[in-house]
Amino acid sequence: xxxxxxDLSNEFKRSSPSGNDEGSQSQPKQSTLPNGLRKSSRKHRDxxxxxxxxxxxxxxxxxxxTGIAFVYALFNLVLTTVMITVVHERVPAKxxxxxxxxxxxxxxxxxxxxxxxxxxxxxxxxxxxxxxWLFLRYKSIAARRFFFIMGTLYLYRCMTMYxxxxxxxxxxxxxxxxxxxxxxxxxxxxSERYSAKTAEExxxxxxxxxxxxxxxxxxxxILKLISGGGLSITGSHIxxxxxxxxxxxxxxxxxxxxxxxxxxxxxxxxxxxxxxxSAVGVVCILLGHxxxxxxxxxxxxxxxxxxxxxxxMANIQTLRSSPQNYLTRSWWNPVFWFFxxxxxxxxxxxxxxxISWPPSCFKSSCKNYSMVQNARRQ
Amino acid sequence: xxxxxxxxxxxxSNWLAEEGMPEYTDSFQRLNGEDLLxxxxxxxKKPPLSLVSSDNGxxxxxxxxxLNIEHHIEAHKNGHANGHLIKGNDGDVGSKAKRNxxxxxxxxxxVQIHMxxxxxxxxxxxxxxxxxxxxxxxxxxxxTTVMISVVHERVPPKxxxxxxxxxxxxxxxxxxxxxxxxxxxxxxxxxxxxxxWTLxxYKSIVGRRFFFIVGTLYLYRCITMYxxxxxxxxxxxxxxxxxxxxxxxxxxxIIKMIAGGGLSITGSHTxxxxxxxxxxxxxxxxxxxxxxxxxxxxxxxxxxxxxxxSVVGIFCILLAHxxxxxxxxxxxxxxxxxxxxxxxMANQQILKEATNTNFFSRVWWYSAFQYLEQNVxxxxxxxxxxxxxxxATPFSRNVKYTRLDT
Numbered sequence: 001x002x003x004x005x006x007d008l009s010n011e012f013k014r015s016s017p018s019g020n021d022e023g024s025q026s027q028p029k030q031s032t033l034p035n036g037l038r039k040s041s042r043k044h045r046d047x048x049x050x051x052x053x054x055x056x057x058x059x060x061x062x063x064x065x066t067g068i069a070f071v072y073a074l075f076n077l078v079l080t081t082v083m084i085t086v087v088h089e090r091v092p093a094k095x096x097x098x099x100x101x102x103x104x105x106x107x108x109x110x111x112x113x114x115x116x117x118x119x120x121x122x123x124x125x126x127x128x129x130x131x132x133w134l135f136l137r138y139k140s141i142a143a144r145r146f147f148f149i150m151g152t153l154y155l156y157r158c159m160t161m162y163x164x165x166x167x168x169x170x171x172x173x174x175x176x177x178x179x180x181x182x183x184x185x186x187x188x189x190x191s192e193r194y195s196a197k198t199a200e201e202x203x204x205x206x207x208x209x210x211x212x213x214x215x216x217x218x219x220x221x222i223l224k225l226i227s228g229g230g231l232s233i234t235g236s237h238i239x240x241x242x243x244x245x246x247x248x249x250x251x252x253x254x255x256x257x258x259x260x261x262x263x264x265x266x267x268x269x270x271x272x273x274x275x276x277x278s279a280v281g282v283v284c285i286l287l288g289h290x291x292x293x294x295x296x297x298x299x300x301x302x303x304x305x306x307x308x309x310x311x312x313m314a315n316i317q318t319l320r321s322s323p324q325n326y327l328t329r330s331w332w333n334p335v336f337w338f339f340x341x342x343x344x345x346x347x348x349x350x351x352x353x354x355i356s357w358p359p360s361c362f363k364s365s366c367k368n369y370s371m372v373q374n375a376r377r378q
Numbered sequence: 379x380x381x382x383x384x385x386x387x388x389x390x391s392n393w394l395a396e397e398g399m400p401e402y403t404d405s406f407q408r409l410n411g412e413d414l415l416x417x418x419x420x421x422x423k424k425p426p427l428s429l430v431s432s433d434n435g436x437x438x439x440x441x442x443x444x445l446n447i448e449h450h451i452e453a454h455k456n457g458h459a460n461g462h463l464i465k466g467n468d469g470d471v472g473s474k475a476k477r478n479x480x481x482x483x484x485x486x487x488x489v490q491i492h493m494x495x496x497x498x499x500x501x502x503x504x505x506x507x508x509x510x511x512x513x514x515x516x517x518x519x520x521x522t523t524v525m526i527s528v529v530h531e532r533v534p535p536k537x538x539x540x541x542x543x544x545x546x547x548x549x550x551x552x553x554x555x556x557x558x559x560x561x562x563x564x565x566x567x568x569x570x571x572x573x574x575w576t577l578x579x580y581k582s583i584v585g586r587r588f589f590f591i592v593g594t595l596y597l598y599r600c601i602t603m604y605x606x607x608x609x610x611x612x613x614x615x616x617x618x619x620x621x622x623x624x625x626x627x628x629x630x631x632i633i634k635m636i637a638g639g640g641l642s643i644t645g646s647h648t649x650x651x652x653x654x655x656x657x658x659x660x661x662x663x664x665x666x667x668x669x670x671x672x673x674x675x676x677x678x679x680x681x682x683x684x685x686x687x688s689v690v691g692i693f694c695i696l697l698a699h700x701x702x703x704x705x706x707x708x709x710x711x712x713x714x715x716x717x718x719x720x721x722x723m724a725n726q727q728i729l730k731e732a733t734n735t736n737f738f739s740r741v742w743w744y745s746a747f748q749y750l751e752q753n754v755x756x757x758x759x760x761x762x763x764x765x766x767x768x769x770a771t772p773f774s775r776n777v778k779y780t781r782l783d784t
Contacts (some may be wrong), residue, residue: 062725091543092540092542092543096540097539097540097542098534098538099540100534100539100606100607100608100609101532101533101534101606101607102605102606102607103604103605103606104605156711158703159707160707162545163544163545163546163702163703163704163705164542164543164544164545164702164703164709165542165543165544166542166608166706167539167542190751212521244704265734290604293605293606294602294605294606294654295606296604297601297605298602298708301712302711304740305715305719307737308737308738308740308741309715309719309737311737312729312735312736312737312738315726315735315737316729316735316736317726318726318728319722319726319729322725322726324720324721324722324725324726324757325722325725325726326719326721326722327718327719327722327727328512329714329718330718346735
């Protein structure tokens with residue numbers, strides 16, 4: 001080898017560079033080694049970079065999309081709060097409009113402390129989901145889905161709440177006084193005179209219409225409701241009228257569905273616990289006579305359908321490109337595309353520490369081998 | 379067959395000719411069976427065989443080896459050839475067990491090659507399943523009627539509970555004749571759908587789907603109607619008096635309602651309380667969806683007409699103050715979602731299996747769905763066929779091809 005070093009090893013003769021331009025050359029020098037074998041003591045400039053095609057990341061994080069989903073959810077929550085305030089003014093008084101007949105209420109009398117249980121369960125479930133979310137590896141994708149689905153459910157809720165106002169489900173409900181006496185007057189006029197109105201009556205009604213409003217007080221109520229999270233326990237749920245459909249049921253069901261979906265299937269005891277919390281919470285809503293049964297049933301139906309619909313579309317790739325996929329006819333399909341177009345596969349159930357810290361002793365796994373990865377190695 | 383070792387040179391040449399290797403006949407003139415068996419590759423390298431053979435004798439050697447095997451099998455005729463001991467007499471089992479001394483795959487006689495049977499139809503008719511779906515729908519209709527009758531007794535009287543505040547009612551006042559328009563539209567749509575259905579080729583499959591979806595929607599409606607009773611939406615309602623406990627009269631009322639189809643026009647809709655959610659909206663929406671789905675895409679004008687009828691009908695329900703707005707909205711939502719859900723599942727093979735990525739399988743009616751649709755593979759094509767046989771008439775001879783299947 002040594003004999004043929006300068007001749008044969010590199011298959012062609014290289015004329016050694018004259019002078020002192022050692023630093024700029026990138027061609028291999030006349031070394032005693034054939035192509036590819038270089039003495040490790042050489043500097044980096046002798047290394048040749050082989051470009052490897054980048055493996056396409058099938059689950060990009062894209063935190064900015066999660067940000068948009070968060071803003072969407074926040075917007076819908078605020079809209080719901082505003083809507084509750086508006087609807088509150090329109091709820092008929094308990095005296096004029098007694099609670100509607102409800103089958104559950106006929107059989108089961110009211111239990112005073114039941115609604116607190118429901119809210120506590122809701123808070124526990126939300127807390128559990130938050131903790132679980134912190135440990136997920138693909139936080140941004142899961143959070144995006146959660147915000148989008150929750151936002152859409154609250155949007156639907158705004159619509160159903162607004163179009164028709166149900167009376168209070170029970171005489172025990174304490175509704176804050178209406179700020180809008182003029183609107184009450186308007187409603188009374190309308191309900192009394194249901195048929196065609198004379199010109200005089202119409203004039204009266206239009207005069208009354210101009211008077212109603214009292215935006216500042218309403219704004220205060222909105223802020224109070226948002227800050228308390230809409231819960232009775234925090235004392236922020238004093239407004240009535242948001243009965244169809246039940247937001248509490250939505251949260252209880254949705255957090256349970258997300259907890260179950262994004263946790264290992266081995267943790268059956270955990271799933272059972274969360275299911276119990278959710279079911280007991282929903283039953284307690286009814287026990288407390290805080291919502292009609294139809295509110296709870298419709299809320300459950302819409303939540304589960306939306307969740308399953310979204311996740312099936314997200315998980316089964318062939319559905320997305322299929323022309324016979326009727327799921328694309330929903331109005332939120334473009335938004336779905338925007339969020340999920342780069343997610344190529346089902347989000348695997350893997351966990352990692354929320355902050356980078358070597359997890360030498362953490363051995364939780366979905367399967368038999370450890371799925372916990374060091375965050376720094378991502 | 380005699381053993382190879384006992385072959386004479388004549389038999390060797392005969393065999394060579396049979397096997398299609400006449401070039402060796404000359405060289406092997408004096409070779410008998412034993413010599414044949416002792417031929418090796420080395421022999422083919424030296425003349426004279428190297429001059430005759432083109433492939434160093436490979437083919438010949440292979441055939442000699444085959445011969446060897448055949449005779450080995452023949453010699454061990456107790457059935458070890460096929461790897462297992464075959465007991466029993468000749469002729470009681472099929473050709474496999476016959477001891478012809480040949481190894482697997484070697485046969486002397488004719489072999490039957492099975493042709494694959496013509497494929498099962500992708501869209502079997504299965505009228506039985508359609509009948510089941512029809513019975514289910516009928517049951518749901520009757521159940522709904524019974525439920526309306528029950529709920530009627532619980533509706534709070536108009537005087538006690540005024541109509542609930544509704545945004546649409548605030549904006550639009552009541553129009554008297556609007557509900558008749560809605561019902562007429564509904565009847566037109568149902569008639570159109572019926573005519574279209576009779577012209578479909580795959581009537582049974584489509585009929586099955588329609589009955590199942592309609593039945594399920596009415597079943598859901600029973601539930602929502604029953605659990606909470608909304609008050610009447612307007613003081614114009616004429617609710618028939620309550621028949622507390624009078625079962626016979628209630629039964630008569632139920633039959634009257636079924637006979638009239640639950641429509642006000644026929645005078646059978648005199649009971650109140652069935653507000654959440656609106657059955658009229660369900661029928662209007664569902665017939666439109668089915669009409670659109672199972673008619674050719676070219677008929678866009680037809681789709682537009684039906685859509686117009688449907689939308690006007692729904693608007694008229696509200697205009698007549700016959701249902702609350704939330705009834706209509708919820709009915710529309712549930713109808714469209716169920717229709718799309720069912721048809722997506724039916725059209726995608728991958729969704730017909732209950733895997734854990736397939737969340738669609740978690741609905742309660744999934745097993746019923748599988749039963750109805752398991753033999754339907756693929757999307758039901760929009761083929762049309764006259765329900766009665768069309769005899770060739772003079773004017774039909776001019777038609778070069780037709781989109782109707784005969």
